[in-house]
Amino acid sequence: MYMLSGRARRFESAVGALILFLLIATAVGVYFIQRDFDMARFGIVSEQEGGFLPVGKAETYNTDNLYEKIDGKAPMYQESGFVSLATQRFANKGNAELGLEQYLYDMGNTRNAFSVYSRQKRADVTDLNDVPFGYKTSNAIYISHGSHYIEIIGFAESQELIDAMKGIAQKLVAQLPSGEKDKIPELDFFPQGTVARSWKLQLRDAFGFDGLSDTYSAQYKAGEQTVTIFFSQRSNADDAMMVAKRYSDFLVTNGAKTGEIDSEILKSAGASILDFYGSAEIVFATGAFVGGVHEADNKQAAEKAAEVLIDRLKKIND
């Protein structure tokens, strides 16, 4: 049997030693990272707040096991760019049953976080003034901050809990990164008269139509009526025209009937109005925008809102 030459043998030994060294270095690195593992890396608060102490260890979830925590709601997050979730429970020092739990979702980017925040926003809430996107209910606080979506849920309706939740929220917001890049300029595209903080962002399948992605909607006050206005910025005017046409066709396919537009402004803009089982739907394209009014109870209010929106979007196009 032939033996390797001395030079080849030395080379082979050197390669083997290098591989062994890399494996050992990796193991040592993993050991030190794990030994020094700190949940604060996730930005989660794991220290006493007011009269509330952390219960158990913080938990983390990824795309594979998110369903273990939130089951049937997991797909909504996963379809919106979900990266990870960290949770931590707290209990009152004097009453273990008075508790709360914080949920910190890393959604990857600002739009994803804002989308899940806005789509779940409750009605009749108190907006938080010290953050751009946040509100509280009688037992919970919800915030969209940078690429994170935060829920702090109290297990009862109590002022003591609300105070603790506010403290945790302030700590979270202070330690999570956020800056200029985390602003959402599209929210400034809504016209005057839009109901403050009523925005929603549907990343896909807005109003059940798979062609409407990245769609912003909000409530608009048209006189005594409140209607939902929406827009989606496309890559160019041709694409916007095509999406508007496809959306109209989608509505007709699902039972809508084409109606007559009274507004000359909307007529000249090529808008279409449809009667969808008693509610008015308006769709138009202007520049790179698809826009319109969704499920309005009053046709006149719908046309008025569409006029204002189309005027605003035209100015942005210009």
Place this chain on the structure above:
Amino acid sequence: MTEPNQINPARRQLLVRGAKAAASIAAAVGLTYWLIDSQGPSGEEVTRNDAVKLPDFSVPRKDGQTISIIRGQDRAKTVNKAIELLGGIERFVKPGDVVAIKPNVGFASPPILGATTHPDVVAAVVRLCYDKGGAKKVIVIDNPINDPASCFAISGIGKTATAAGAEVLMPKNNLFSHTTLKGGSLIRDWPVFYGPLAGANKLIGIAPVKDHHRSAASMTMKNWYGLLGGRRNIFHQDINTIIAELAMMVKPTFVILDGTGTMMTNGPTGGSVSDLKKTNTMIASCDMVAADAFGCSLLNLKPSDLPYLSLAEKAHVGTANYESLKPLMADVT
């Protein structure tokens, strides 16, 4: 020096090793190819020696006593009345019976949020089974994936059920067995929380009325999802089929649908008290499809909004036309 036409020994060895490596790769590829099932599942019954079939826990139907709908705020009173109108617990539970109760304990969430079955309803049914039904034993079961102990503790169900005399059985690996639903396309060789049911005579499902992000509504039929083991989240991709198949697989004695507070938005987890609406309704039914069809009205939905209802109807699980069953109605103040 190497002579012309003569191979260097080191190079020869390299070639030999290269050939061996290539042969190994070829063998691995060949083995993989040999193991590939190009046909996929045949669609025939999956059979295994230890496969189980869930017992049929239903009782004979009585015309005019299939579904009751009670209005009122006090859960203990409304659930008692709902069962009374169906003929009383004595119609369903006989002395010496072992009764399994399956509430929704899917989340570590307090009763105030309505994401889980309210403990007051569970406690009331446990007491009925013992006090009027003469049950030998009542067990309370569910398979919450995330930390069952926390789910039973924070939902309040563990404490109240135990206080009422029931035994709470947490999921353990040895309590799961594989089953295949005859004619099913999803429940095939799948683990179910069978152990506690094997020794039970009766099964009562108790579910809250909830909005659900994927299936639009979570009620009595969806409640059986908690009997599944494994990575059951894969079924969310075909949620209507799995709910219908669960209703085909589980034949309960009767079900309770608690619409005292309905989760109208952000289901199935909710999180805010403002997700709930006081709808003050309790339903007891021997027909799950009918119960859920009525439950739609509490969520401002129509039965046709829930495709799984028509799938279950086609499988003869029950009827979505609950009015045809002449529901027994009452108010409890």
